[in-house]
Amino acid sequence: MVGRSRTRSWLHRREVRQAVRGLHVTVGYRRAMGVGSVELVILGVAQDGGVPQAGCSCRRCVAALADPSLRRHPVACGVRGIDGSLHLIEASRALPDHLAIWSAALGLDAGIRPDTVCLTHTHLGHIDGLGQFGIEAMGASGVPLFASSSVIEAIEGRGLASPFECRAVEPGIWFQPSDGCGFEYSLVPVPHRDEESDMHAVAIRGPGTSILFLPDHDDWTQTLDMHGADGIREWFSGLGVGIALLDGTFWDASELPGRDVSQIPHPTISETLGRLGERRQDDPEVRFVHMNHSNPALDETSEEAGRVEALGWSVAEQSSVLRL
Numbered sequence: 001m002v003g004r005s006r007t008r009s010w011l012h013r014r015e016v017r018q019a020v021r022g023l024h025v026t027v028g029y030r031r032a033m034g035v036g037s038v039e040l041v042i043l044g045v046a047q048d049g050g051v052p053q054a055g056c057s058c059r060r061c062v063a064a065l066a067d068p069s070l071r072r073h074p075v076a077c078g079v080r081g082i083d084g085s086l087h088l089i090e091a092s093r094a095l096p097d098h099l100a101i102w103s104a105a106l107g108l109d110a111g112i113r114p115d116t117v118c119l120t121h122t123h124l125g126h127i128d129g130l131g132q133f134g135i136e137a138m139g140a141s142g143v144p145l146f147a148s149s150s151v152i153e154a155i156e157g158r159g160l161a162s163p164f165e166c167r168a169v170e171p172g173i174w175f176q177p178s179d180g181c182g183f184e185y186s187l188v189p190v191p192h193r194d195e196e197s198d199m200h201a202v203a204i205r206g207p208g209t210s211i212l213f214l215p216d217h218d219d220w221t222q223t224l225d226m227h228g229a230d231g232i233r234e235w236f237s238g239l240g241v242g243i244a245l246l247d248g249t250f251w252d253a254s255e256l257p258g259r260d261v262s263q264i265p266h267p268t269i270s271e272t273l274g275r276l277g278e279r280r281q282d283d284p285e286v287r288f289v290h291m292n293h294s295n296p297a298l299d300e301t302s303e304e305a306g307r308v309e310a311l312g313w314s315v316a317e318q319s320s321v322l323r324l
Contacts, residue, residue, distance in 0.1 A: 038183045038206035038324040039080045041105045043098040044073030045316045047249050047292040048125020061293055074125040075215045075290045078102040081181030088114035089202055095129035105319045116177040119147040121199040122154045133163035150197040190217040206324025209242030215290040216247055220267050232275055241284045248288025251304050255294040279312025287316035
Protein backbone atom coordinates (compact mmCIF):
# COMPACT_ATOMS: atom_id res chain seq x y z
CA MET A 1 0.00 0.00 0.00
CA VAL A 2 2.81 2.39 0.82
CA GLY A 3 4.41 1.78 -2.58
CA ARG A 4 1.13 2.40 -4.41
CA SER A 5 0.49 5.56 -2.42
CA ARG A 6 3.91 6.90 -3.29
CA THR A 7 3.32 6.05 -6.95
CA ARG A 8 0.00 7.91 -6.97
CA SER A 9 1.60 10.88 -5.22
CA TRP A 10 4.43 10.93 -7.73
CA LEU A 11 1.98 10.73 -10.62
CA HIS A 12 -0.05 13.55 -9.12
CA ARG A 13 2.99 15.81 -8.93
CA ARG A 14 4.55 14.64 -12.17
CA GLU A 15 4.81 17.15 -14.98
CA VAL A 16 5.51 16.20 -18.56
CA ARG A 17 6.71 18.26 -21.45
CA GLN A 18 4.51 17.82 -24.46
CA ALA A 19 3.93 19.69 -27.70
CA VAL A 20 0.42 21.07 -28.14
CA ARG A 21 0.24 22.01 -31.78
CA GLY A 22 3.68 23.50 -31.71
CA LEU A 23 3.52 25.03 -28.24
CA HIS A 24 5.76 23.19 -25.79
CA VAL A 25 3.80 23.35 -22.58
CA THR A 26 4.03 21.84 -19.13
CA VAL A 27 1.03 19.71 -18.21
CA GLY A 28 0.30 19.06 -14.54
CA TYR A 29 -2.02 16.34 -13.27
CA ARG A 30 -4.41 18.53 -11.32
CA ARG A 31 -8.11 19.11 -11.55
CA ALA A 32 -9.99 22.39 -11.58
CA MET A 33 -10.82 23.56 -8.09
CA GLY A 34 -11.41 26.80 -6.24
CA VAL A 35 -8.37 28.90 -7.07
CA GLY A 36 -9.23 32.31 -5.61
CA SER A 37 -8.49 34.25 -8.81
CA VAL A 38 -10.00 34.72 -12.26
CA GLU A 39 -7.69 33.90 -15.17
CA LEU A 40 -8.13 34.22 -18.92
CA VAL A 41 -6.05 32.05 -21.25
CA ILE A 42 -5.59 33.10 -24.88
CA LEU A 43 -6.30 29.86 -26.74
CA GLY A 44 -5.84 31.08 -30.31
CA VAL A 45 -4.68 34.25 -32.02
CA ALA A 46 -5.38 33.65 -35.73
CA GLN A 47 -8.21 34.65 -38.04
CA ASP A 48 -10.90 32.05 -38.75
CA GLY A 49 -8.74 30.11 -41.22
CA GLY A 50 -5.84 29.65 -38.81
CA VAL A 51 -2.19 29.28 -39.78
CA PRO A 52 -1.62 27.36 -41.99
CA GLN A 53 -4.72 28.17 -43.96
CA ALA A 54 -6.34 25.63 -46.27
CA GLY A 55 -5.28 25.85 -49.90
CA CYS A 56 -2.54 28.41 -49.27
CA SER A 57 1.05 28.09 -50.46
CA CYS A 58 2.36 31.36 -49.05
CA ARG A 59 5.70 31.31 -47.25
CA ARG A 60 4.11 31.54 -43.80
CA CYS A 61 1.62 28.69 -44.34
CA VAL A 62 4.22 26.41 -45.93
CA ALA A 63 6.55 27.04 -42.99
CA ALA A 64 3.75 26.28 -40.50
CA LEU A 65 2.99 22.99 -42.25
CA ALA A 66 6.61 21.98 -41.84
CA ASP A 67 7.10 23.34 -38.31
CA PRO A 68 4.22 22.87 -35.80
CA SER A 69 5.66 25.60 -33.56
CA LEU A 70 4.61 28.15 -36.20
CA ARG A 71 0.97 27.07 -36.27
CA ARG A 72 -1.66 29.42 -34.89
CA HIS A 73 -5.23 28.44 -34.05
CA PRO A 74 -8.38 30.50 -34.68
CA VAL A 75 -9.03 33.05 -31.98
CA ALA A 76 -10.65 31.94 -28.71
CA CYS A 77 -10.31 32.50 -24.97
CA GLY A 78 -10.88 30.39 -21.89
CA VAL A 79 -11.76 31.91 -18.52
CA ARG A 80 -11.33 30.08 -15.22
CA GLY A 81 -13.50 31.38 -12.39
CA ILE A 82 -12.45 31.69 -8.76
CA ASP A 83 -14.35 28.46 -8.09
CA GLY A 84 -12.45 26.57 -10.80
CA SER A 85 -15.31 26.69 -13.31
CA LEU A 86 -14.29 26.87 -16.99
CA HIS A 87 -15.88 29.22 -19.51
CA LEU A 88 -15.12 29.15 -23.25
CA ILE A 89 -15.40 32.21 -25.50
CA GLU A 90 -15.78 31.13 -29.17
CA ALA A 91 -15.98 27.50 -30.32
CA SER A 92 -13.67 26.89 -33.26
CA ARG A 93 -12.86 23.67 -35.10
CA ALA A 94 -9.55 23.76 -33.18
CA LEU A 95 -11.48 22.94 -30.00
CA PRO A 96 -9.33 19.91 -29.03
CA ASP A 97 -6.17 22.01 -29.35
CA HIS A 98 -7.79 24.91 -27.51
CA LEU A 99 -8.73 22.66 -24.59
CA ALA A 100 -5.22 21.19 -24.51
CA ILE A 101 -3.64 24.65 -24.44
CA TRP A 102 -6.10 25.76 -21.75
CA SER A 103 -5.49 22.79 -19.48
CA ALA A 104 -1.73 23.00 -19.92
CA ALA A 105 -1.58 26.72 -19.21
CA LEU A 106 -3.43 26.24 -15.91
CA GLY A 107 -1.91 22.89 -14.93
CA LEU A 108 -5.18 20.98 -15.22
CA ASP A 109 -6.06 17.49 -16.41
CA ALA A 110 -5.94 17.18 -20.19
CA GLY A 111 -9.61 16.11 -20.47
CA ILE A 112 -11.23 19.36 -19.37
CA ARG A 113 -14.67 20.38 -20.62
CA PRO A 114 -16.10 23.90 -20.64
CA ASP A 115 -18.90 24.60 -18.19
CA THR A 116 -20.29 27.37 -20.41
CA VAL A 117 -19.81 28.82 -23.89
CA CYS A 118 -20.11 32.44 -25.04
CA LEU A 119 -20.18 33.50 -28.71
CA THR A 120 -19.52 36.85 -30.36
CA HIS A 121 -21.09 36.11 -33.77
CA THR A 122 -21.66 33.34 -36.30
CA HIS A 123 -18.82 33.62 -38.79
CA LEU A 124 -17.45 30.17 -39.44
CA GLY A 125 -14.24 30.18 -37.42
CA HIS A 126 -16.07 31.26 -34.27
CA ILE A 127 -18.72 28.52 -34.25
CA ASP A 128 -17.46 25.58 -36.31
CA GLY A 129 -16.48 23.73 -33.15
CA LEU A 130 -20.00 23.70 -31.72
CA GLY A 131 -20.70 20.34 -33.35
CA GLN A 132 -17.93 18.76 -31.28
CA PHE A 133 -20.11 19.16 -28.19
CA GLY A 134 -22.64 16.79 -29.79
CA ILE A 135 -23.01 13.02 -29.84
CA GLU A 136 -20.30 12.57 -32.47
CA ALA A 137 -17.65 13.75 -30.00
CA MET A 138 -18.17 15.05 -26.44
CA GLY A 139 -21.80 13.99 -26.06
CA ALA A 140 -22.56 17.05 -23.95
CA SER A 141 -26.03 18.10 -22.89
CA GLY A 142 -27.46 21.26 -21.38
CA VAL A 143 -24.26 23.33 -21.58
CA PRO A 144 -25.24 27.00 -21.05
CA LEU A 145 -24.51 28.99 -24.21
CA PHE A 146 -24.63 32.79 -24.02
CA ALA A 147 -25.02 35.00 -27.08
CA SER A 148 -27.27 37.59 -28.62
CA SER A 149 -30.73 36.47 -29.74
CA SER A 150 -29.59 36.90 -33.34
CA VAL A 151 -26.67 34.51 -32.86
CA ILE A 152 -28.82 31.93 -31.08
CA GLU A 153 -31.43 32.05 -33.82
CA ALA A 154 -28.70 31.44 -36.41
CA ILE A 155 -27.12 28.45 -34.66
CA GLU A 156 -30.54 26.94 -34.00
CA GLY A 157 -31.27 27.33 -37.70
CA ARG A 158 -28.09 25.41 -38.51
CA GLY A 159 -29.03 22.58 -36.16
CA LEU A 160 -26.08 23.21 -33.83
CA ALA A 161 -27.96 24.01 -30.63
CA SER A 162 -28.92 20.56 -29.33
CA PRO A 163 -26.00 20.11 -26.85
CA PHE A 164 -26.69 23.52 -25.32
CA GLU A 165 -29.10 25.42 -23.16
CA CYS A 166 -29.18 28.61 -25.21
CA ARG A 167 -29.58 31.84 -23.27
CA ALA A 168 -30.13 35.07 -25.19
CA VAL A 169 -28.37 38.04 -23.59
CA GLU A 170 -29.22 41.71 -24.02
CA PRO A 171 -26.24 43.97 -24.76
CA GLY A 172 -24.94 46.13 -21.94
CA ILE A 173 -26.21 43.84 -19.16
CA TRP A 174 -23.61 42.38 -16.79
CA PHE A 175 -24.17 38.75 -15.85
CA GLN A 176 -22.29 35.85 -14.30
CA PRO A 177 -22.07 32.82 -16.62
CA SER A 178 -22.32 30.59 -13.53
CA ASP A 179 -23.01 31.17 -9.86
CA GLY A 180 -19.86 31.73 -7.83
CA CYS A 181 -17.50 32.12 -10.81
CA GLY A 182 -16.36 35.53 -9.55
CA PHE A 183 -16.55 37.43 -12.84
CA GLU A 184 -19.12 38.89 -15.21
CA TYR A 185 -19.68 39.21 -18.95
CA SER A 186 -21.32 42.01 -20.89
CA LEU A 187 -21.98 41.98 -24.63
CA VAL A 188 -20.87 45.15 -26.44
CA PRO A 189 -22.42 45.69 -29.90
CA VAL A 190 -20.03 46.52 -32.74
CA PRO A 191 -20.59 46.75 -36.51
CA HIS A 192 -19.42 43.76 -38.54
CA ARG A 193 -20.61 41.84 -41.59
CA ASP A 194 -24.01 40.55 -40.52
CA GLU A 195 -24.96 37.98 -43.15
CA GLU A 196 -26.52 35.75 -40.49
CA SER A 197 -26.20 37.49 -37.13
CA ASP A 198 -25.06 40.60 -35.36
CA MET A 199 -21.67 40.96 -33.67
CA HIS A 200 -20.78 41.72 -30.07
CA ALA A 201 -17.47 42.16 -28.34
CA VAL A 202 -17.32 40.58 -24.89
CA ALA A 203 -16.34 42.60 -21.85
CA ILE A 204 -15.10 40.43 -18.98
CA ARG A 205 -15.04 42.04 -15.54
CA GLY A 206 -13.08 40.37 -12.77
CA PRO A 207 -12.15 41.36 -9.21
CA GLY A 208 -9.09 43.32 -10.33
CA THR A 209 -9.52 44.44 -13.93
CA SER A 210 -11.64 44.14 -17.07
CA ILE A 211 -10.75 42.67 -20.46
CA LEU A 212 -12.39 43.64 -23.75
CA PHE A 213 -12.40 40.80 -26.29
CA LEU A 214 -12.95 42.43 -29.71
CA PRO A 215 -11.79 39.96 -32.38
CA ASP A 216 -13.84 41.42 -35.25
CA HIS A 217 -15.35 44.72 -36.31
CA ASP A 218 -15.63 46.61 -39.59
CA ASP A 219 -13.84 49.86 -38.84
CA TRP A 220 -13.07 52.26 -36.04
CA THR A 221 -15.21 55.11 -37.34
CA GLN A 222 -18.40 53.04 -37.28
CA THR A 223 -17.59 51.42 -33.94
CA LEU A 224 -16.78 54.69 -32.19
CA ASP A 225 -19.82 56.42 -33.71
CA MET A 226 -22.05 53.58 -32.49
CA HIS A 227 -20.87 54.25 -28.94
CA GLY A 228 -20.68 58.04 -29.14
CA ALA A 229 -16.94 58.14 -28.52
CA ASP A 230 -14.49 60.52 -30.16
CA GLY A 231 -11.56 58.13 -29.93
CA ILE A 232 -10.40 54.69 -28.91
CA ARG A 233 -9.08 55.87 -25.55
CA GLU A 234 -12.38 57.55 -24.68
CA TRP A 235 -14.29 54.39 -25.55
CA PHE A 236 -11.97 52.18 -23.52
CA SER A 237 -12.22 54.55 -20.57
CA GLY A 238 -16.01 54.44 -20.67
CA LEU A 239 -15.92 50.64 -20.67
CA GLY A 240 -13.40 50.51 -17.83
CA VAL A 241 -11.02 48.40 -19.91
CA GLY A 242 -7.71 47.31 -18.39
CA ILE A 243 -6.70 44.97 -21.22
CA ALA A 244 -8.00 45.01 -24.81
CA LEU A 245 -7.70 42.03 -27.15
CA LEU A 246 -8.21 43.81 -30.47
CA ASP A 247 -8.95 42.86 -34.05
CA GLY A 248 -5.57 42.71 -35.78
CA THR A 249 -6.65 40.76 -38.88
CA PHE A 250 -4.54 42.67 -41.39
CA TRP A 251 -1.43 44.80 -41.13
CA ASP A 252 -2.52 46.97 -44.06
CA ALA A 253 -4.73 46.84 -47.13
CA SER A 254 -1.96 45.57 -49.42
CA GLU A 255 -1.76 42.07 -47.91
CA LEU A 256 -4.11 40.23 -50.23
CA PRO A 257 -3.24 40.98 -53.86
CA GLY A 258 -6.13 40.11 -56.12
CA ARG A 259 -8.68 40.25 -53.28
CA ASP A 260 -11.08 43.13 -52.64
CA VAL A 261 -10.44 43.81 -48.95
CA SER A 262 -13.55 46.00 -48.81
CA GLN A 263 -15.48 42.71 -48.89
CA ILE A 264 -13.73 41.59 -45.70
CA PRO A 265 -13.67 44.81 -43.67
CA HIS A 266 -11.44 45.06 -40.61
CA PRO A 267 -9.45 47.98 -39.19
CA THR A 268 -5.81 47.32 -40.00
CA ILE A 269 -3.18 47.25 -37.29
CA SER A 270 -1.50 50.18 -39.06
CA GLU A 271 -4.67 52.25 -38.70
CA THR A 272 -5.14 51.29 -35.05
CA LEU A 273 -1.53 52.23 -34.27
CA GLY A 274 -2.04 55.52 -36.10
CA ARG A 275 -5.06 56.30 -33.95
CA LEU A 276 -3.42 55.26 -30.69
CA GLY A 277 0.17 56.35 -31.21
CA GLU A 278 2.55 55.62 -28.38
CA ARG A 279 1.17 54.04 -25.23
CA ARG A 280 0.61 56.47 -22.37
CA GLN A 281 1.02 55.79 -18.69
CA ASP A 282 -2.70 55.44 -17.99
CA ASP A 283 -3.56 53.48 -21.15
CA PRO A 284 -4.91 49.94 -20.98
CA GLU A 285 -2.81 47.12 -22.35
CA VAL A 286 -3.55 46.26 -26.00
CA ARG A 287 -2.83 42.86 -27.59
CA PHE A 288 -3.73 42.17 -31.20
CA VAL A 289 -5.61 38.95 -32.04
CA HIS A 290 -7.48 37.41 -35.00
CA MET A 291 -4.38 37.67 -37.21
CA ASN A 292 -4.74 36.59 -40.83
CA HIS A 293 -2.11 34.19 -42.16
CA SER A 294 -0.94 37.03 -44.45
CA ASN A 295 -0.18 39.40 -41.56
CA PRO A 296 3.59 40.00 -41.25
CA ALA A 297 3.20 40.94 -37.58
CA LEU A 298 2.75 37.22 -36.87
CA ASP A 299 6.50 36.92 -37.31
CA GLU A 300 8.09 37.94 -34.02
CA THR A 301 11.25 39.21 -35.71
CA SER A 302 9.46 41.22 -38.41
CA GLU A 303 9.69 44.97 -38.78
CA GLU A 304 5.92 45.18 -38.27
CA ALA A 305 5.98 43.28 -34.97
CA GLY A 306 8.83 45.51 -33.87
CA ARG A 307 6.78 48.61 -34.63
CA VAL A 308 3.92 47.33 -32.48
CA GLU A 309 6.30 46.68 -29.58
CA ALA A 310 8.11 50.00 -30.01
CA LEU A 311 4.85 51.88 -29.46
CA GLY A 312 4.17 49.96 -26.24
CA TRP A 313 1.55 47.50 -27.54
CA SER A 314 1.86 43.80 -28.38
CA VAL A 315 0.75 40.90 -30.55
CA ALA A 316 -1.07 38.29 -28.47
CA GLU A 317 0.51 34.89 -27.93
CA GLN A 318 -1.26 31.55 -27.61
CA SER A 319 -1.29 30.13 -24.06
CA SER A 320 -0.77 33.53 -22.41
CA VAL A 321 -2.52 33.79 -19.05
CA LEU A 322 -4.10 37.10 -18.00
CA ARG A 323 -5.29 37.58 -14.45
CA LEU A 324 -8.47 39.53 -13.86
